[in-house]
Amino acid sequence: MANNNNDFIKTELLTKVFPPIKRGGESLTVFDQVNFSIKKGEFTTCIGHSGCGKSTILNILAGLDSATSGAVIMDGKEVTGPSLERAVVFQNHSLLPWKSALDNVSFAVKSKWPQWTKKEVHEHCLNYLKLVGLTDTYNRKPSQLSGGMRQRVGIARAFAIQSKLLLMDEPFGALDALTRGTIQEELLKIWEQTEQTVFMITHDVDEAIFLSDRIFLMTNGPRARVAEAVVVDIPRPRDRAQMIHHPSYYKIRNHLVDFLIKRSHELSGSSQSIQALESPVTEDGELRQPPNVNPAAA
Numbered sequence: 001m002a003n004n005n006n007d008f009i010k011t012e013l014l015t016k017v018f019p020p021i022k023r024g025g026e027s028l029t030v031f032d033q034v035n036f037s038i039k040k041g042e043f044t045t046c047i048g049h050s051g052c053g054k055s056t057i058l059n060i061l062a063g064l065d066s067a068t069s070g071a072v073i074m075d076g077k078e079v080t081g082p083s084l085e086r087a088v089v090f091q092n093h094s095l096l097p098w099k100s101a102l103d104n105v106s107f108a109v110k111s112k113w114p115q116w117t118k119k120e121v122h123e124h125c126l127n128y129l130k131l132v133g134l135t136d137t138y139n140r141k142p143s144q145l146s147g148g149m150r151q152r153v154g155i156a157r158a159f160a161i162q163s164k165l166l167l168m169d170e171p172f173g174a175l176d177a178l179t180r181g182t183i184q185e186e187l188l189k190i191w192e193q194t195e196q197t198v199f200m201i202t203h204d205v206d207e208a209i210f211l212s213d214r215i216f217l218m219t220n221g222p223r224a225r226v227a228e229a230v231v232v233d234i235p236r237p238r239d240r241a242q243m244i245h246h247p248s249y250y251k252i253r254n255h256l257v258d259f260l261i262k263r264s265h266e267l268s269g270s271s272q273s274i275q276a277l278e279s280p281v282t283e284d285g286e287l288r289q290p291p292n293v294n295p296a297a298a
């Protein structure tokens with residue numbers, strides 16, 4: 001993979017092997033020599049079948065888990081443990097149940113800026129809670145909030161610490177479609193204002209297209225790899241209703257679905273080199289032939 005100085009995050013031959021679960025069992029190489037990079041301010045998503053190792057990769061990027069071999073380099077330094085430079089949002093929002101929404105956010109903000117006055121912390125947190133639409137309910141405890149509201153608190157908290165990298169593991173997986181759509185739009189609005197770098201796991205191809213600059217496609221495990229990085233060349237700001245009329249939309253969507261149904265399995269365990277993929281759509285608006293599919297057999 002070409003070394004690019006614009007890379008903000010870079011994984012170098014990242015491999016994870018879990019030891020056997022029981023005595024005499026086999027170890028599991030979940031993914032093998034995974035290479036990808038993310039530019040500063042880029043919004044990336046990662047799609048792949050269940051069990052290919054997406055959450056494990058995210059945890060390694062966060063510094064919450066370590067690779068068996070290989071490294072994650074962020075801003076020129078190797079990631080060796082958790083840091084406030086990297087914020088994580090999980091599907092189950094992970095809020096402190098005894099604290100109000102506001103206190104959940106301010107707890108994180110105070111850790112990041114211990115020298116700030118109470119007033120500074122309060123105003124900063126309220127600003128982020130407002131951005132996710134929680135103007136009137138910030139004094140409620142998590143049990144008094146809906147699932148969507150709890151997830152909004154998690155997102156406000158992650159953005160409020162102004163980390164350099166925001167990592168999200170299926171943050172909207174448990175939400176109904178309407179709430180999901182609204183929060184996706186809020187997320188994009190904050191991201192556009194803060195210009196943070198994002199890596200997010202999703203199973204939803206429409207969500208990935210709506211949010212991403214690039215989508216990483218993972219082959220099936222074991223020995224999974226990031227096989228492609230698909231560019232979403234649909235201009236921003238994006239409007240969900242308008243976006244589906246963009247000439248690239250269905251071409252990108254078909255490409256992702258084809259990968260998930262067919263190619264993620266065909267490429268599984270193969271030792272072919274990683275495809276540094278450009279947009280699946282050519283300059284003429286045609287769907288680019290995946291480099292590792294025999295056209296005669298397609």
Ligand SMILES: Nc1ncnc2c1ncn2[C@@H]1O[C@H](COP(=O)(O)OP(=O)(O)OP(=O)(O)O)[C@@H](O)[C@H]1O
Nearest residue numbers: 018019028030048049050051052053054055056057
């Ligand atoms: N601590 C562990 N010990 C042994 N195996 C593990 C451990 N953690 C994860 N695994 C295995 O590693 C593989 C990858 O798990 P991971 O959760 O990263 O996958 P995923 O792609 O995020 O899946 P999903 O989409 O279902 O969330 C799975 O087969 C899982 O069973």
